[in-house]
Amino acid sequence: EPEVTQTPSHQVTQMGQEVILRCVPISNHLYFYWYRQILGQKVEFLVSFYNNEISEKSEIFDDQFSVERPDGSNFTLKIRSTKLEDSAMYFCASSEELAGGQGGEETQYFGPGTRLLVL
Amino acid sequence: SQKIEQNSEALNIQEGKTATLTCNYTNYSPAYLQWYRQDPGRGPVFLLLIRENEKEKRKERLKVTFDTTLKQSLFHITASQPADSATYLCALVPSGGYNKLIFGAGTRLAVHP
Numbered sequence: 001e002p003e004v005t006q007t008p009s010h011q012v013t014q015m016g017q018e019v020i021l022r023c024v025p026i027s028n029h030l031y032f033y034w035y036r037q038i039l040g041q042k043v044e045f046l047v048s049f050y051n052n053e054i055s056e057k058s059e060i061f062d063d064q065f066s067v068e069r070p071d072g073s074n075f076t077l078k079i080r081s082t083k084l085e086d087s088a089m090y091f092c093a094s095s096e097e098l099a100g101g102q103g104g105e106e107t108q109y110f111g112p113g114t115r116l117l118v119l
Numbered sequence: 120s121q122k123i124e125q126n127s128e129a130l131n132i133q134e135g136k137t138a139t140l141t142c143n144y145t146n147y148s149p150a151y152l153q154w155y156r157q158d159p160g161r162g163p164v165f166l167l168l169i170r171e172n173e174k175e176k177r178k179e180r181l182k183v184t185f186d187t188t189l190k191q192s193l194f195h196i197t198a199s200q201p202a203d204s205a206t207y208l209c210a211l212v213p214s215g216g217y218n219k220l221i222f223g224a225g226t227r228l229a230v231h232p
Contacts, residue, residue, distance in 0.1 A: 089160075
């Protein structure tokens with residue numbers, strides 16, 4: 001069964017460093033998302049991406065964050081200058097359609113996550 | 120303010136019984152609700168989706184209901200097994216907000232043999 005994959009599974013970095021988290025969405029999916037989950041807290045939406053541009057972003061997704069689809073398969077999240085509070089699990093998700101599709105194509109499928117620790 | 124709430128206390132049940140988890144929301148008009156399972160340190164795994172015009176959905180031992188008047192969804196696991204022990208997340212897509220899922224905090228379920 002197709003699945004979303006993410007690398008690395010764990011990343012430790014120093015405050016102020018740049019990190020790039022990588023995701024390979026399900027191959028026929030067109031919509032891509034990043035979420036994060038701080039330890040013990042809710043899963044929070046960061047950004048959605050379609051047709052090579054951001055569709056929507058949350059307040060968390062400030063100028064330190066960027067997303068890119070550098071080729072036909074990868075989807076990346078970059079944090080330019082990490083802060084301690086960026087420590088969290090970062091989940092990539094993808095879906096075939098947006099809300100309103102038939103047959104559940106709008107379902108978002110999540111990857112296993114990257115655990116980011118900023119020291 | 121907008122809220123999506125799940126019972127924060129863990130639910131402990133005996134194997135073979137039915138587990139019922141609750142998701143309540145305020146000040147949203149969801150296009151649909153989804154339920155996910157999350158194991159420690161892992162990503163959410165999709166279980167069921169129910170749309171605003173549907174009352175009930177079933178999949179094997181799982182059943183979800185959606186009451187837009189009560190602003191509530193119930194998630195049932197029948198004939199529960201220890202392997203069902205996990206955190207269950209409710210997530211909604213607001214009408215007009217097609218791109219994002221808004222998650223509840225989840226309810227931890229423990230099924231004891």
